[in-house]
Amino acid sequence: MALDRLIDAIRKMDNPTVAGLDPRLEYLPEYIKQEAFRQWGETLEGAAAAILRFNKELIDALYDVVPAIKPQAAYYELFGWPGMRTLQETMAYADEKGLFVITDGKRNDIGSTMEAYAAAHLGETQVGEQVCHAFDGDALTVNGYLGTDGIQPLLQVCRQRDRGIFVLVKTSNPSSGELQDLRLESGETVYRRMGALCESWGEQLPGKYGYSGVGAVVGATWPDQLAELRKALPHTFFLVPGYGAQGGGAQDVAGAFDQDGIGAVINSSRGILCAWKKEENCPAEDFAGAARREALRMKEALAAVR
Amino acid sequence: MALDRLIDAIRKMDNPTVAGLDPRLEYLPEYIKQEAFRQWGETLEGAAAAILRFNKELIDALYDVVPAIKPQAAYYELFGWPGMRTLQETMAYADEKGLFVITDGKRNDIGSTMEAYAAAHLGETQVGEQVCHAFDGDALTVNGYLGTDGIQPLLQVCRQRDRGIFVLVKTSNPSSGELQDLRLESGETVYRRMGALCESWGEQLPGKYGYSGVGAVVGATWPDQLAELRKALPHTFFLVPGYGAQGGGAQDVAGAFDQDGIGAVINSSRGILCAWKKEENCPAEDFAGAARREALRMKEALAAVR
Secondary structure, eight states, X not given: OHHHHHHHHHHHHTOOEEEEEOOOGGGSOHHHHHHHHHHHOXXXXXXXXXXXXXXXXXXXXXXXXXXXXXXXXXXXXXXXXXXXXXXXXXXXXXXXXXXXXXXXEEEOOOHHHHHHHHHHHTXXXXXXXXXXXXXXXXXXXXXXXXXXXXXXXXXHHHHHHTOEEEEEEEXXXXXXXXXXXXXXXXXXXXXXXXXXXXXXXXXXXXXXXXXXXEEEEEXXXXXXXXXXXXXXXXXXXXXXXXBSTTSBOHHHHGGGSXXXXXXXXXXXXXXXXXXXXXXXXXXXXXXXXXXXXXXXXXXXXXXXXX | OHHHHHHHHHHHHTOOEEEEEOOOGGXXXXXXXXXXXHHHOXXXXXXXXXXXXXXXXXXXXXXXXXXXXXXXXXXXXXTHHHHHHHHHHHHHHHHHXXXXXXXXXXXXXXXXXXXXXXXXXXXXXXETTEEEOSSOOSEEEEOOTTOGGGTHHHHHHHHHHTOEEEEEXXXXXXXXXXXXXXXXXXXXXXXXXXXXXXXXXXXXXXXXXXXXXXXXXXXXXXXXXXXXXXXXXXXXXXXXXXXXXXXXXXXXXXXXXXTTSOSEEEEESHHHHTHHHHSTTOOGGGHHXXXXXXXXXXXXXXXXXX
């Protein structure tokens, strides 16, 4: 199952890091933007071309130190269909380099519509006699508010095509508790109930390390809940955002790992993408080198707590 | 506020219907697909071209009988970036024809990322000195599982650009109750709590009819909850999917309307898009005429219960 491929890659590189590709234009060196704008103008196409170049150079610098990338769909939709083309081309390039690609789309809908999302992001698109691929990621983040029939179509595609999903359980943002921490009549919280659903959905996609193809998103900003959920959800692999810029540190994510030091992949977006702005005397032209150095620092920091 | 524009249009046309543009390829007449495939091949581009033509002819037939369309993002993402270009071009065409456009994307994320979604779907994209528009809808469906800071960026854009949102409260699918119907310690259900959040978020976007710019998605398949929520959420306008193909009828949605016969817009997708397949002796070339006739039948059926 697909998360086995992710875990294999994490073990091989001894690095449970996913680099979040959230390419806000302000993260890009000026020279990359100006070269793209000279060719395409200050347009959605121009922005999308600049981002594609930025992403590819980052991938070149990162593919042998991190096992996975996580493009955030919002930062591509922001640039319309040219942005979505850059998303697809970024994903294809990362795939060529052997990276595991998690599309952070937090998609959700009723069953018949979820079939379309599953095909678009993890599966195949039938056009006449031809089989096409829309985005073709290895895993997709999803929101489980609609319950089982909004998840089932994904599980089918995951089984057929060795893909995985990550369901939002306890998100990293400050107000995540408004809904997720509410206590049910049964005594459990909403996020624990969502976690239990992940365990149950995952039974359809068992994996060789004991983790299923249904992972959970649990924020680095909630270390207690991370540790609580690690114990409560023994078959659910975690995708942990919120490390770095959002405030979570290596100690905060320690609880996400199991006794073998696996069980989670930790995302850093801004920390890696903007490393060139923080490193002393780093020329903009070395943005990818700075990203690589930051990814290596993060690997060391995580090794200390696994 | 944006939902005032929708309510104005509903009143003017005396029709609380939104036509859901969920263009599965099997809904399109064969001749439209074949003409597109001859030019573009059986590719994502070919499918996207066929869908754009289908949508435009539907819009031509519908724009003076329905006030709004609701393209479902999944059926465009299914065709990759060419599909997203068709989504954008469909939306621009509908806007030219004066239709109110609700993008059904059920987007959700943490605050900083939600800013990008808000800009992409309801706002503006800054590229260098230029202001661009990615999708530029009038309203967007969103999932509130992340709480207030995942919603706040949308409210800002809605205020600045006269746009609206619809938050998933009680969805139309069979398993919606798994999370949404859970009873909290406080005695209320999760969907009632989400509804209460809509009322509270809506205070920032008051409208002239008493309904705020923050609407709620409540399925036609749950008539009792529709009526319950109509009473409990006096300032929250409803977007009601599930009419027709999913099983909801005019009687089922009666409870969505207030005593003035407003308060809700009812979506029909398959019923309108596939009317040509159901009408006796309807030639495929008359698919748009059949859609118009079905929309008029739906208007009559709803008039009887408003």
